[in-house]
Amino acid sequence: MFFCLLLLAFVAASSVCAASTNSSGLIFGYYYIVTAEDGGAVQYTNNDDGEYTLEWTNNSGSFVAGAGYDPGSAQTIRFGSFEVAGSSYLSIYGWTTNPLVEYHILEQNYGGNDPPVGLTWKGNLTSDSSVYDIYETEIVHKQSILGVTNFKQYWSIRQDLRSDGLVTTGNHFSAWAAVGMPLGTFNYQIVAAEGFASSVNGSLTNAVESPPAGPVRQFSCLVQAHI
Numbered sequence: 001m002f003f004c005l006l007l008l009a010f011v012a013a014s015s016v017c018a019a020s021t022n023s024s025g026l027i028f029g030y031y032y033i034v035t036a037e038d039g040g041a042v043q044y045t046n047n048d049d050g051e052y053t054l055e056w057t058n059n060s061g062s063f064v065a066g067a068g069y070d071p072g073s074a075q076t077i078r079f080g081s082f083e084v085a086g087s088s089y090l091s092i093y094g095w096t097t098n099p100l101v102e103y104h105i106l107e108q109n110y111g112g113n114d115p116p117v118g119l120t121w122k123g124n125l126t127s128d129s130s131v132y133d134i135y136e137t138e139i140v141h142k143q144s145i146l147g148v149t150n151f152k153q154y155w156s157i158r159q160d161l162r163s164d165g166l167v168t169t170g171n172h173f174s175a176w177a178a179v180g181m182p183l184g185t186f187n188y189q190i191v192a193a194e195g196f197a198s199s200v201n202g203s204l205t206n207a208v209e210s211p212p213a214g215p216v217r218q219f220s221c222l223v224q225a226h227i
């Protein structure tokens with residue numbers, strides 16, 4: 001896989017390499033991750049500096065995929081979604097350890113998916129021109145970055161949904177801490193698309209940008225994740 005990536009970098013930007021399972025790695029300064037479960041299938045393409053495209057066809061499962069940083073931080077992240085169809089969430093998504101937390105700053109909800117079930121409302125904050133509602137829940141015995149275990153899930157859900165803009169993540173992290181939702185040590189932090197069980201075909205092109213991460217290099221790689 002990574003040999004393939006390396007090879008391609010020197011061969012042709014339009015080349016494609018494929019893996020038929022979950023994938024993650026670093027491509028010229030940007031971390032990316034693709035996971036699919038329960039029959040989810042998604043094609044992930046890194047286009048160039050932090051930009052990626054996702055396509056899914058007749059997806060009967062779910063997936064999470066995106067590009068960003070490892071580790072994350074309380075940084076301002078620019079995202080931009082240029083084309084979308086199908087059913088998905090667009091969010092700043094990440095994990096911390098000690099405590100083990102999975103978090104979402106939800107910016108867009110394509111297809112009007114139901115909000116996640118079982119969330120407890122903890123408060124709200126105003127950031128980046130909208131109010132966000134803060135929620136917390138406890139996830140029991142599910143897959144995490146540390147394997148199957150229990151963990152907290154934090155959400156900021158934007159009231160005025162949008163498909164591009166700047167997210168001042170530090171505002172959320174401070175607001176969460178103030179209502180008893182502390183983060184731990186940052187793990188990965190990505191601009192993520194999350195698709196759900198649906199027989200809808202979708203596609204999304206997105207870009208992630210923050211303080212520039214290293215030299216800008218042209219790159220293209222296709223990752224297919226499915227089970």
Ligand SMILES: *[C@@H]1O[C@H](CO)[C@@H](O)[C@H](O)[C@H]1NC(C)=O
Pocket residue numbers: 021022035036037038143144226227
């Ligand atoms: C891919 O990751 C998902 C989510 O962590 C997991 O449920 C699934 O079993 C993984 N698939 C494979 C083939 O390892």
Ligand SMILES: *[C@@H]1O[C@H](CO)[C@@H](O)[C@H](O)[C@H]1NC(C)=O
Pocket residue numbers: 058060199
């Ligand atoms: C779409 O998915 C459903 C459920 O998995 C399956 O029954 C159906 O045959 C699929 N359709 C196509 C065109 O692949």
Ligand SMILES: *[C@@H]1O[C@H](CO)[C@@H](O)[C@H](O)[C@H]1NC(C)=O
Pocket residue numbers: 123124131
């Ligand atoms: C934010 O939360 C407060 C209660 O803490 C509530 O009174 C207020 O209406 C909320 N604002 C919005 C815009 O939801």
Ligand SMILES: *[C@@H]1O[C@H](CO)[C@@H](O)[C@H](O)[C@H]1NC(C)=O
Pocket residue numbers: 057058199200201
């Ligand atoms: C999804 O794409 C597949 C393959 O291109 C096609 O057969 C199917 O009809 C499409 N389904 C929808 C709901 O558009």
